[in-house]
Amino acid sequence: MLNKIIPLITGAAILFAIGCSTSPDIGTGSLEVRLFDEPGDFKQVNIKVDSVQIKRTQNEEAGWETISEPNQQYNLLELINGNFEVIADTDLEAGMVPQIRLILSREDNSVVVEGENGDDETHSLTIPSGQETGVNINIDAEIVEGIRYVLNLDFNVDRSVVKTGQASNPGYILQPVIRASNKAITGNIGGTVLPVEANASITAYSGEEEIKTATDPDTGGFLLVGLAENVSYSVVIESEGYITREFEDVDVTIGETNDLGEIELEPEEE
Numbered sequence: 001m002l003n004k005i006i007p008l009i010t011g012a013a014i015l016f017a018i019g020c021s022t023s024p025d026i027g028t029g030s031l032e033v034r035l036f037d038e039p040g041d042f043k044q045v046n047i048k049v050d051s052v053q054i055k056r057t058q059n060e061e062a063g064w065e066t067i068s069e070p071n072q073q074y075n076l077l078e079l080i081n082g083n084f085e086v087i088a089d090t091d092l093e094a095g096m097v098p099q100i101r102l103i104l105s106r107e108d109n110s111v112v113v114e115g116e117n118g119d120d121e122t123h124s125l126t127i128p129s130g131q132e133t134g135v136n137i138n139i140d141a142e143i144v145e146g147i148r149y150v151l152n153l154d155f156n157v158d159r160s161v162v163k164t165g166q167a168s169n170p171g172y173i174l175q176p177v178i179r180a181s182n183k184a185i186t187g188n189i190g191g192t193v194l195p196v197e198a199n200a201s202i203t204a205y206s207g208e209e210e211i212k213t214a215t216d217p218d219t220g221g222f223l224l225v226g227l228a229e230n231v232s233y234s235v236v237i238e239s240e241g242y243i244t245r246e247f248e249d250v251d252v253t254i255g256e257t258n259d260l261g262e263i264e265l266e267p268e269e270e
Contacts, residue, residue: 027145031067033088033100033153034183036225037076038212039201040157043120044112047155047174048073048105052088053134055099064101067092073108076155080213082188082223084152097141100151100180101134111161111172125161125174135176150183152226158212179211181226187252189224191260193237196220198265200239204250206231227252235260243268 033052037045050071053064068088079085087102109125141149159177163170193200193215202222204211215222227233235247242265252258 027094028091029094029143029145030091030148031088031097031141031143032086032148032150033068034084034150035074035076035079035087035153035155036082036084037079038154038156038158039077039080039214040161042077042111042113042157042161044110045076045125045157045161046073046108046110046112047076047125048108049087049102050105051103053101053103054092054097055101056095056097073105076157079155081216081221082225087153092143094143094145097139097143099136100139100141100153101136102153102176102178103134104174104176109174113170123170123172125172127174135178137178137180139180141182152181152183152186154179154181154211154226156212179226181228183226185229185254186226187229187254188257189227189233189235189250189252189260190257191222192262193220193222193239194262194264198239198242200237200242200265203236203238204233205236206233223257229254237263237265239265241268242266 050069051066052068052070053066055062055064067090070087074085104127106127109127110122111125112120112122115121137153139151141151143149156177156179160175162173162175164173165171189204196219198215199217200215202213202215202224204224204227211224211227213222213224229252232249232251235250237245245263245265247260250258250260
């Protein structure tokens, strides 16, 4: 009986393959994944991305497809004000991509902080065992034939790095908080904060959403990336020793940068 069943299955598989070969070709688009950062209170935050994977269906039992293997370490604090790293760039069949996943190294992650004596201290950045399978991010990206989809992944360092242990012997845990956005339907807010030495922090608020960056230490320039259109933001500029500045109802236009120009900060009265 078994000998009769096997040829039938094989024949069916051949007919299925022939039927598929005569179907119209599925068009392809491309997916580019960019990694950038919202800064935090650290000297360095280094993470190593082993691979980037996608899931082409909402089915939880469906497998993950590896689209890139950077196997590279990135200092997230260098990826601000429009600086980014491309961690994947590949052609894909047209269709929906509900999820993306970053597989991070278990051992090659670290933070650098300023110690009590002013020297830099390097500490391991531990990934909890529950995240061994990677960092899953819902993106609901639609890959369209002939179109490049640019996905921005904004790594929120302040919320992602958790300090544990005693102050004299701290430990650090990585619990990634990442905001995903489609570059094609977002815009930016930029400007220059003076004096340059203020080293200001900039935060855009809209409802519960907070998007942060910091000024360039050499120019005072800043760029908030991946902001939604048709949303008004409050932009707050803060620096120790200076009076806080706030801009209300700042709009965003797709594919453009709303430039707030030069912003002078006034010293606080002593």
